[in-house]
Amino acid sequence: MARPGRFLLLAGGGVCLLAGLNASLLLLGLPAPVSLARLADLHGILMVLGFLGTVIALERAVALRRRWGLAAPACLGLGGVVLLSPAPVVVGQLLLVLGCLALIAVYAALWRRAQEVTVLVQLLGAVLAACAAALWGRTDVAVVLPWLVGFLVLTIAAERAELARLAMPTGAGEQLLALSGLLTAGVTLSLLWPRWGGPLFGLALLAITAWLSVHDVARRLIRSTGLPRFSSAALLAGYGWLGLAGALWALGAVPGAGAGPLADHPAAYDTVVHATFLGFAISMVMAHAPVILPAVLSVRLPYRPVLWAPLAVLHTGLLIRVTGNMLGGGDPFVYQVGSVLTIVAVLLLVLTAVYLVATS
Numbered sequence: 001m002a003r004p005g006r007f008l009l010l011a012g013g014g015v016c017l018l019a020g021l022n023a024s025l026l027l028l029g030l031p032a033p034v035s036l037a038r039l040a041d042l043h044g045i046l047m048v049l050g051f052l053g054t055v056i057a058l059e060r061a062v063a064l065r066r067r068w069g070l071a072a073p074a075c076l077g078l079g080g081v082v083l084l085s086p087a088p089v090v091v092g093q094l095l096l097v098l099g100c101l102a103l104i105a106v107y108a109a110l111w112r113r114a115q116e117v118t119v120l121v122q123l124l125g126a127v128l129a130a131c132a133a134a135l136w137g138r139t140d141v142a143v144v145l146p147w148l149v150g151f152l153v154l155t156i157a158a159e160r161a162e163l164a165r166l167a168m169p170t171g172a173g174e175q176l177l178a179l180s181g182l183l184t185a186g187v188t189l190s191l192l193w194p195r196w197g198g199p200l201f202g203l204a205l206l207a208i209t210a211w212l213s214v215h216d217v218a219r220r221l222i223r224s225t226g227l228p229r230f231s232s233a234a235l236l237a238g239y240g241w242l243g244l245a246g247a248l249w250a251l252g253a254v255p256g257a258g259a260g261p262l263a264d265h266p267a268a269y270d271t272v273v274h275a276t277f278l279g280f281a282i283s284m285v286m287a288h289a290p291v292i293l294p295a296v297l298s299v300r301l302p303y304r305p306v307l308w309a310p311l312a313v314l315h316t317g318l319l320i321r322v323t324g325n326m327l328g329g330g331d332p333f334v335y336q337v338g339s340v341l342t343i344v345a346v347l348l349l350v351l352t353a354v355y356l357v358a359t360s
Helices: 001-025 040-064 067-084 089-113 117-135 143-162 172-192 192-216 226-250 268-297 305-326 332-359
Strands: none
Touching: 001 040, 001 067, 001 268, 001 332, 040 067, 040 089, 040 117, 040 143, 040 268, 067 089, 067 332, 089 117, 117 143, 117 172, 143 172, 143 226, 143 268, 172 192, 192 226, 226 268, 226 305, 268 305, 268 332, 305 332
């Protein structure tokens, strides 16, 4: 597809991103540009499948170089937009499921092209995304959460493994596949027997975080300069947040996920959710944006030191938010300030990227 068509597909994800950030303000009890009644309930699905899912699917479809592959980002982006419209929610949900199924087909085609272990891991992640889309709206958010987290963690871990495969020792890819199977077992058990599945899922997250910390080239490139150092800092910070989320999950922070010391602890649950989706996933977006956007949209996005600004604001805001959680709700102002800073960080990333592309 020509570059304008890719921009249009990415625009669907952009709408989901803006709507998701708007929903964040509503959930915080703060004034928001749009006060759509059901928008707050759509926050998670818009951010994960509507935005991140569209970006991931578009990048994979471009790598496949087959027109039909673009059905994945098209359905995911459109599904999120339809959820915002007066159309029945089930229509948007069906489009999200179709988008995830199309993404599975993209990975299957990539597997036929090159039988790489990392493609299998990504395919497994897409299966989890399809299940999440099908479950969403039919059960509690906490039940869908492991499926969404599994999708992002497996996708990103496999992407990092692809980039580091030349430096990885023999058998490292197979280790990741085994850990992915363990994570998937935790996801499945979380649905059937959450008391056992929750702790297993948390331990699997910790294991994958450890694997990434050992094998990712970011550990060495952090000592370099320019873009490699920036990307490495974003990656390593993201792994830190993922490790925290895994530890809290294993201790029962997610509702129904075992009877650990953090069972039914709302502040710990909020920390798990946002350590994963903001601290880990959005930090990964920041790390990869200077590489992915040029590849997908055929534009130049040169590295400039200004890229550190949104990264610093994101992690500062998240630290403040977690601090507010630790105060047990005694000072909601601290929690709100941190949350607003994370929203500002995402918007700042978008504005910075647009500026760098426009002035390159």
